Amino acid sequence: MPFYQSPKKIGAFDAKFEAQKIAFAPITFQVARCLLKFNLLAIIDSHGKTGCTLQQITAQSELTEYAIGVLVDMGLSMGLLWHKGEHYHVDKIGHFLLHDKMAQINLNFVQDICYQGLYDLDESLKLGKPNGLKVFGDWQTIYPTLSELPENAKKSWFEFDHYYSDHAFPVLLPLIFKHRPAMIVDIGGNTGKWAFACTAFDTQVKVTIMDLPGQLNVAMANAVTHGVNDRVTGFECDLLDDSTPFYGGGDLYWMSQFLDCFSHEQILTILQRTAANMSKDSELCILETYWDRQPFEAGAYCVNATSLYFTAMANGNSRMYHSKEMLKLISQAGLYVDEDIDNIGLGHTLLRCKLKP
Known part of the structure; x- marks a missing residue:
């Protein structure tokens, strides 16, 4: 039980x-x-x-x-x-x-990103806005301004984000490439770590990173450093703005630790926009840490605690979700889950989705 x-x-x-x-x-x-x-x-x-x-x-x-x-x-x-x-x-x-590396990264993330802002958690809960974010600046959400965070905070944020995703890469790459995608669209690709892991795994694949301008600038600079700027390109997109173009023609759309950054309504819109740009042969792969899918109670504790970061600091309306909530939204968007794999990396779940017939 x-x-x-x-x-x-x-x-x-x-x-x-x-x-x-x-x-x-x-x-x-x-x-x-x-x-x-x-x-x-x-x-x-x-x-x-x-x-x-x-x-x-x-x-x-x-x-x-x-x-x-x-x-x-x-x-x-x-x-x-x-x-x-x-x-x-x-x-x-x-x-x-x-x-323990995980304990150190979690502690630094809480200290450098969350600690001061969580003092105003009650206001964030009442207003539905990240009221604690004011400790860094007068910003609506944390995402467009990640590159503007103080250096210690920026370091702790990216170490936290990358630590959990990086542990999943060795298991994920063979799963993602079993259908040999020629073009991967990395939605919310941040600094490009997943894109570079893909180009190292498959020397022919091309990756387009869809993200906000600040993150894309960093990712494209990193692509030059990795020597793959001929295969990794950027596509500027604000996924919450319906008037922003959405990249079409991908063989595989990739969302890693991404949908937890949005509310139910926003997730549904993003999934619907993705589905609208997929072909019958395309697939969408979603990687998340669902609190109900954690193999150990300690994992669920950390995942649920992270939800309060979203409440107080990130955007005020997202969280780490129960898997049933995500499965319902996927279905509402006109997609179905073709493959469902738990216990990847540090408690991740991979959902491989396709368009409903």
Whole structure:
């Protein structure tokens, strides 16, 4: 039975403790970040099984003994560290916070993109607008302005986006090329990473990236760097503007971690426009992380948390969807799912769609 279809098996005392953890969650997040930023977890970890004293940590740190003391003591309460005698040791949770790439990327994304803006989550929920985005600028949505984000925020955003998609590439490429498409239309291609993976996998394929001007400029510059600007081209398009031309004639239309950036109504419009430009031999491949398709509860936790980034920071009206919602929209757009594959990469699902007869 999925984790969300039955009550949590937890006693009242532990449940009350979990409630207190939620109350202090912003503090524990910042403590974890500072333990990493000031290399305190790394210093303790470097001493191995013997651990190290507060004085030893202080000798290797830029912080005062007081500052280190309040951080490591909270680290004990958070389960990041354990303490025996005078020696601190890294516990299992601290180990993964220090060494797990996913944890680091998620933490940086939350800190650099989401943290300040989430203070206004309540207003975003009421208004249906990304009210938290004002911490970066007076923008309607985050997408046209990604290239204008502060460097640390831009780095964290793209690392977050690419980390999840990149893990799926090795499995996806053979699936995508089993029908030998000559022209792939990458809708919302961002910096072009998928386009370049395709051109490396198949030396004959051509890819057209459909995106907003800011992203296309970056992608086309990257195409030159990769030496494939003869096979990777750009097609400027605002998919929310019906008057904008839509690229027709693709053998395969590709949407990776893209439709979650839009509301139900917008997704339906985008799918309908795509279908209108497909031939009977074309196919549309949609790659998403649906929260109900995650193989582990931890995956669903991360995916559902990401929905609130869309609410507060990205556009105010999109989310990480339940797969049944997407399947319904695909059908309404005049398409059907010819192939449905779960557990690709880090919890991705591939939906291969075709025009209804």
